[in-house]
Amino acid sequence: MDDHTVSFGAALRHHRRQQGLSLRQLAGLVAYSPGWLSKIENGMSTPTMQLARLCDRELAAEGVLAALAGSAADDLPPRLRPAQLPPSTTGFIGRERELRNLDALLAHSTETGLPLTVAIDGPAGVGKSALMIRWAGQVSGSFPGGVLYRDLRGSSPDAEPVRPTEALADFLIALRVCPPAVPADLEQRAAMFRSLLAGLRMLVILDNAADSRQVAPLLPGTAGCAAVVTSRRRLTGIAVRAGASKIPLGPMSPAESVALLCAVVGPDRVLAEADAAGKLARHCAHLPLALRIAAERLAARPHRSLALLAEELDDEKSRLDLLADADDPHLALRSAFFGSYRDLDPEAARAFRLLGLHPDGRLEAAVAAGLIGRPLGHTRRLLESLVSVHLLEETGPDRYRLATLLRAYAAERAGDEEARVGADDPGPTAR
Template identity: 50%
Template sequence: MNPNAADADNDFSGGAAAVVQAAQISGGVHFRVTETPFPPPRQLPPATKGFIDREVHIRQLDSLLDETDLRTSDDRLPVVTVSTVSGSAGVGKTALAVHWAHRVRTRFPDGDLYINLRGYDAVPPLNPQEALDGFLRALNVPPEKIPTDLPGRTALYRSMTNGRRMLVLLDNAATAEQVRPLLPASPSCMAIITSRNRLSGLAVRDGAIRAVLDVLTEEDSIRLLRETISPVRVDTERAAVIRLVELCSNLPLALRIVADRAVSDPDVSLADLVEELEEESGRLDALSVEGDELSAVRVVFSWSYRALHPEAARTFRLLGLHPGADIALPAVAALTGSPVSATRRHLDSLVGLHLVTRIGAQRYRLHDLLRLYASEQAKEDESPAQIEAALTRMFDWYLTRSYDSYRRILPQGRPIPGLDNGTTAAEPSFGSLEEALRWCEHERLNLLDVIRLAQETDHCDVAWKLAIASMAFFERHSYWRAWIDSHLSAVECTRHLGDRSAEGWVLLSLGDAWWDRGQIDEALQCYVNAHDAAQQVGDHWTAGYAMRGCCLAYEDSGRFADAIECADSALGIFRTMGEDRGIGLSLMSLGNGHRNMARYDEAISSYQRAMEIFRSLGNRWSEALVELQLGRALIQVPDYPAALDSLTRAQELFAEMSDQRHQCIALVHAGDAYAASGDRDEARHAWSSALTTLIELDHPLASEVQRRLKSIE
């Protein structure tokens, strides 16, 4: 920009990370620049090969995109563009939406969001809260800043997308209610929704433009076969091709399967394929019933399935037992009981025949119709004992891997019975904590689905152990809803088993989830029930931690005398059983109770004893937390130099573990120590340094820090 030319155009070209534009400036200019800005989310799945262009629908979507551009530049049209693509199963709704989205994604520089809402899958549909949690994380919202309620998440999501040019693809929706909270509000955004339902409510209330996708015309069906088989073969056997199209009911999914069969066996004529299909049609006539969504394509599926190599066919049908929307290669190997190398070959064969879709380097997905068909074949071609064996192998794989992650995330966590072979020092198979967390993130929804399936198939011992093993990840990444839902199922399973010890442990963990979420009444009830169950069976570990949980709930409720009583009881239990970590936590809680009742000598003594224990255990996070609480007590003594030493040490330890939230809390209390000692400049510096991050985290302490800064102006 030329500073000597008053009428010159503003030029913002170049690589600046931030720009300040102003005619006049008075006072200071403060801004924060992220050194490595996050790239915009790009979540679209791969496009379908050989897509047959549905020209009418493509033009319709293109026109909506032009309308989005108009709305971006015209304040009179502040409405987001929404399009629904509906049609029967297998008709190509997702293929159309994904194909078009890839064509235009460069028009949306702020990114694209995609989610499979699982509206018609075998597993429960995703609820809007779960979907928004994923979207907000993709938009780089810290987990602790994500509201717990649906209205709060919806409001934050719309704030985050406001003013951005983003494309949102909501795939496989069940109802308008499932979709509506996921619609951005900015007119510069566009949302596309696919569903078997017409979602009329979105058209009426939200102005959605509807596109109903029918089966392909005969002409387009033949075009698809020409492109996927070969123009010469198709044109040479025109009569056979027309019959193939008829037998496939003009469904793109069925046509691709037939085409791949023809390509894989070029010496067989298309007329021979017609003959095979017609024979299969007669065999399956009895299976076709009104309202059966498989009836239109069962013939094609069955014909292709029967032509598979026996091991590939077995892999396919056993995939129908998996409850999740997608599955990892090692999980398929566990399900089938085959080596990973052989499993990969079988999956490659299924991918080549369009019976399975590859969605990543080692992840696969079944179309929902194919999943239904695979499940049918598993029941028909596998004995009950074989199905039970496959489920057991799959459950064991998820349980073993989840427990490995649990041991990596919580190395001092309580061993889960039967998973450590009688030892408590099993070495996690993951190479690092980051690897364990990545695995958990990939499998998060599958873990919930497997827990549900374990409960439904009477593998209740698996269900509760898998819930406990998954808890460490859910807590670390603040997936409170998953934590709570998995444990509600687990509680039912432990009661079905009549296992009071397991019930107490699950209730204790469920109480932690409620407490972490700030729902103190629910937490306290779980802790009390956990303590009762543990007392009944003599489980001192659960009894002690449940009593310490009651202490936390009472402390948050301002019932400090009750908190001290519970901390003393927990301390006695842990000392009897030699549980050092529990002793340290109880001493810290005891110190908190005494501090809140102005008994500073007792508080400091408790904190110092807790510190010694955590240092001997190498538990640096708990050590940092004790330093923080000790610093708070020393401010009140007052002993400001000692308080600042403790709070500085807490900041350093939290920084080592990348715990910004507690690091800032320690910094705020350091500001309190400076202010109380009369050093207003250092207090202002400490509070100001903490405030930016607290605001980013949406921490309730931010408003209090702002008041403190104002008080020393």
């Protein structure tokens, strides 16, 4: 018994009952035997397309049954095809290299007949979701089965990560499985999901994944389908197990940063103050989220000079205040960084805070060990756990960099929390 047959049977029973028909009555309408229909409803026989179409007509099921009966993607009428992609960022800038890289990976998977899984990872606000949604929009035409999208809330400042079983139920329903036919168990849901996708050309987009464990049951795994995942964490698990290709995403180039400012603020204003624009972009660490917030600030104040904002941002301490939107508390660097910080274990969180006290954020492991007050080997492990969630960069052997905006955030948290934590913790010796 395959999952298609089971979900067709459940859907048929659902629509028949909705119309208030008995098996015998439906059998009369479609000229099949009641026994045969009962076998189909119980998932013990496979329906023909002709029967599915007849039932659709008699039960006013709007093509749902035919769609479930036909596993070929091209059979899905457009209105039954999931098209869940959110709108692309307005004024999307640059990222040509990454877009070409994604195109090449898709072309390679089409040639080799292997399923495609790509994981885009990078720090908060670097533009992972924007890149993924942009690319998905460009290639969605190559996926006649449709596009499934889920924000897995792996690093939302104010929400728990979505459980894979919940995401699977939503996907199954989007694939026209009627809710009573969705199995209770995670394994069964995942198996049904994979069976329904077999033979389809479907693009599955998993945004903001918490970790590989959350993502693994949601990967299609059959040729013709593709999955793109974004995460702040390096998803080594799915790279190893599902052969995912990785695209690390870093800050924009200075030219892309200025182009982003031009797109939001207007080229005349930006190019009239080209030096100030460059300085502003540096103060935003070329991070799209920071650039976007700064740009919106300028756009809302048409008479403000770029030079003035750049000057205000000179002060590292007030940067995080300025790079926040009064109107939308989520549109702020603090809230984006908190999403990553919140999930650290207490010792890694403490290490992060203490690194924020370093004067320029470029430090060797031994210096970090002094700041944190832990032995070198232990410190390396703590640093590695910060690197794996993009709260710290590894710049060479035993060398690390805490980016300026993150350093400001870490220092703030240190000010807020060290005194409190210090009460029951001997704390660092070198502070």
